[in-house]
Amino acid sequence: MSQVATPKSQDKSIATAPMSVKVGLARMLAGGVIMDVTDAEQARVAEAAGAVAVMALERVPSDIRKEGGVARMSPVHKVEEIRAAVTIPVMAKARIGHFLEARVLEQLGVDFIDESEVLTPADSEHHIEKHDFKVPFVCGATCLAEALRRIGEGAAMIRTKGEAGTGDIVEAVRHLRLVQRELRAVLGVPKEELMALAKELRAPYEQLLEVRRLGRLPVPNFAAGGVATPADAALVMALGAEAVFVGSGIFKSDDPARTAAAIVKATARWSEPAIVTDACREAGSPMRGVHSGALPTSERLASRGW
Amino acid sequence: MSARPNMQPSSAPRVGVLALQGGFEPHLRMLASLGVEAREVRRPAQLADLTHLVLPGGESTTLHHLLALFDMWDVLRARALAGELALFGTCAGAILLGKSDGTRPPRLALLDAVCVRNAYGTQLDSSRETLAVAGQPMDCTFIRAPKFTRLGPDVSVLARRGDDAVLVQAPGVLAATFHPELGDDPRVHRLFLEGCAPFARAAHERLGVV
Numbered sequence: 001m002s003q004v005a006t007p008k009s010q011d012k013s014i015a016t017a018p019m020s021v022k023v024g025l026a027r028m029l030a031g032g033v034i035m036d037v038t039d040a041e042q043a044r045v046a047e048a049a050g051a052v053a054v055m056a057l058e059r060v061p062s063d064i065r066k067e068g069g070v071a072r073m074s075p076v077h078k079v080e081e082i083r084a085a086v087t088i089p090v091m092a093k094a095r096i097g098h099f100l101e102a103r104v105l106e107q108l109g110v111d112f113i114d115e116s117e118v119l120t121p122a123d124s125e126h127h128i129e130k131h132d133f134k135v136p137f138v139c140g141a142t143c144l145a146e147a148l149r150r151i152g153e154g155a156a157m158i159r160t161k162g163e164a165g166t167g168d169i170v171e172a173v174r175h176l177r178l179v180q181r182e183l184r185a186v187l188g189v190p191k192e193e194l195m196a197l198a199k200e201l202r203a204p205y206e207q208l209l210e211v212r213r214l215g216r217l218p219v220p221n222f223a224a225g226g227v228a229t230p231a232d233a234a235l236v237m238a239l240g241a242e243a244v245f246v247g248s249g250i251f252k253s254d255d256p257a258r259t260a261a262a263i264v265k266a267t268a269r270w271s272e273p274a275i276v277t278d279a280c281r282e283a284g285s286p287m288r289g290v291h292s293g294a295l296p297t298s299e300r301l302a303s304r305g306w
Numbered sequence: 307m308s309a310r311p312n313m314q315p316s317s318a319p320r321v322g323v324l325a326l327q328g329g330f331e332p333h334l335r336m337l338a339s340l341g342v343e344a345r346e347v348r349r350p351a352q353l354a355d356l357t358h359l360v361l362p363g364g365e366s367t368t369l370h371h372l373l374a375l376f377d378m379w380d381v382l383r384a385r386a387l388a389g390e391l392a393l394f395g396t397c398a399g400a401i402l403l404g405k406s407d408g409t410r411p412p413r414l415a416l417l418d419a420v421c422v423r424n425a426y427g428t429q430l431d432s433s434r435e436t437l438a439v440a441g442q443p444m445d446c447t448f449i450r451a452p453k454f455t456r457l458g459p460d461v462s463v464l465a466r467r468g469d470d471a472v473l474v475q476a477p478g479v480l481a482a483t484f485h486p487e488l489g490d491d492p493r494v495h496r497l498f499l500e501g502c503a504p505f506a507r508a509a510h511e512r513l514g515v516v
Contacts, residue, residue, distance in 0.1 A: 017432065017433070021434050021447060021448075024329075024447050024485060025432065025449050027488070028365070028397070029328075030329060031327035031328060032364070032365060047367065049371075050372065050375075052365040052368050053365070087410070087423060088368075089365075089429065089450065110428075110429075111429035111430075135430060136429065265372075268327055268372050268376075269349075
């Protein structure tokens with residue numbers, strides 16, 4: 001890609017922001033639940049249930065899975081309607097590599113962009129150069145190296161990919177455990193072995209040095225993909241996620257308002273089984289879901305992203 | 307600070323950080339850098355023997371929702387009004403400590419000021435700036451920041467951005483619209499521990515408390 005085609009040189013009207021300001025907002029969302037919404041009514045339900053933010057998208061992942069077709073960013077009027085309906089931060093999804101969808105969302109004043117594998121990728125090799133934006137980005141990752149590649153591009157938050165729209169938590173658990181295991185390896189090896197480890201993991205070396213300097217990931221790591229019940233939310237928190245994204249799990253349950261409130265409750269006090277039990281009692285019946293292991297490779301969203 | 311908690315167990319502050327939601331972890335780190343092992347507070351009973359409580363940044367609507375849900379809202383207010391608990395709020399925490407401006411969420415009304423939500427715009431208006439805090443420069447991070455208005459007579463301004471107060475203190479309460487916990491300068495946290503003692507609000511009716 002030539003320099004002239006980069007977003008920054010096309011649009012100098014929006015400056016960038018320091019990484020600390022982008023990561024700062026991510027840190028303020030910790031311990032919270034970010035809920036997928038497709039319109040203003042859903043956004044209001046989410047806010048009233050205690051969501052820390054809403055995520056605007058065209059269709060929830062389980063509908064994308066069912067209906068097929070190209071999944072794009074939410075229509076402009078929907079993003080505007082959702083922004084007008086709530087006072088909590090509004091996030092929105094852009095297609096992988098689609099830096100102009102991202103520019104549109106930035107113009108609309110969204111607070112965070114999710115460069116998401118749930119939408120149909122716009123670039124089969126490259127992600128958005130996220131440092132060039134003032135708005136912060138979150139990206140999905142299945143392992144430490146993928147997380148560090150996205151952070152290298154400027155992501156201010158990482159989330160597990162899980163397997164969106166399935167209601168099956170197994171992939172999110174796999175991704176959380178893998179990231180933690182690889183973090184332990186990076187923090188544990190002598191420095192002279194780090195370059196070989198970078199090669200083996202396919203992780204940027206400079207980012208590995210930063211991980212060792214900090215003793216952890218440089219940005220918050222949230223969980224997403226397959227969270228359908230309060231117990232699922234508590235599980236991913238117990239496995240080290242700092243907050244939870246819920247997609248289809250709320251508005252595909254039989255009682256979205258109750259399920260949303262119950263997941264918020266279980267996320268805030270995930271370590272207390274009595275509270276999680278109350279939350280499970282209070283939630284609606286979860287979405288039916290599909291076993292992610294039964295999905296053909298072509299239908300696995302987590303394999304999107306490079 | 308480091309040796310004090312062990313040497314003076316009776317007078318040393320017992321510090322908690324509300325950990326239901328938000329940026330509580332950076333506060334715990336900052337307090338740890340001052341030698342204070344602060345407790346994560348998620349239950350009403352955990353408020354019982356604290357002398358100092360930090361209300362972190364986060365989403366003020368969510369924090370209110372959870373404080374009410376877990377029966378902590380009234381306990382927290384009662385302990386502060388009785389002069390048993392000093393409070394430090396950053397961003398969303400400052401919003402909750404102030405008085406109501408008629409918008410959601412409800413406020414604790416423990417600080418004689420109004421702290422207006424999202425007063426500067428969206429995340430695109432968030433910034434980091436170097437400001438004079440108690441006469442010395444400090445990197446201040448503003449995230450979807452609120453704004454103090456209608457400061458009462460007992461409220462003193464410790465830092466400003468332009469004309470706007472960004473760090474204020476009243477008896478028993480410290481509040482910032484920025485995030486001192488996201489930087490590496492511990493002066494504001496030290497001020498909370500050493501210069502902010504619990505204060506009984508005999509005249510709290512003046513704050514508009516029902």
